Amino acid sequence: MHNLASPYGLLGKVEEAAELQEKVKCRFLGEEHSDNLLTIHNFTNSYGSVGKVQEAAEMQETVWEAKCRILGEEHPDMQLTMHNLVSSHRSLGK
Numbered sequence: 001m002h003n004l005a006s007p008y009g010l011l012g013k014v015e016e017a018a019e020l021q022e023k024v025k026c027r028f029l030g031e032e033h034s035d036n037l038l039t040i041h042n043f044t045n046s047y048g049s050v051g052k053v054q055e056a057a058e059m060q061e062t063v064w065e066a067k068c069r070i071l072g073e074e075h076p077d078m079q080l081t082m083h084n085l086v087s088s089h090r091s092l093g094k
Helices: 002-010 014-028 034-049 053-071 078-091
Strands: none
Touching: 034 053, 034 078, 053 078
16 A cells, blocks of 8 residues: 555655545554555655645654554664654754
C-alpha cells in the first residue's frame, strides 16, 4: 500500500495518499504494525514538504509514542523518528 500511495505524495496529493493508506493499514496489518508506522513516518515528510508542519508534528508524535511502546526509546530506529519530530517542532517555533 505504501508503494501505491507514494506517487500521490510525490504529486503533492498528501491527503489522498494518507486516505488511501488509511483504508488498508488497519484492515490487514493492525494500526501499530511496524510497516504502518513506517508508512505514517514517510507521510509526515510529505506533509512537512507541502507546509503542513503542524499535521506532520502530530503524526510524528503518534509514531513516536507507538514506537516507544513497541521498540523502546533506546532502539536505533527511534533516532530518525526523534530527529523528524524535533525538526517539526523547531519549524513551529517550539
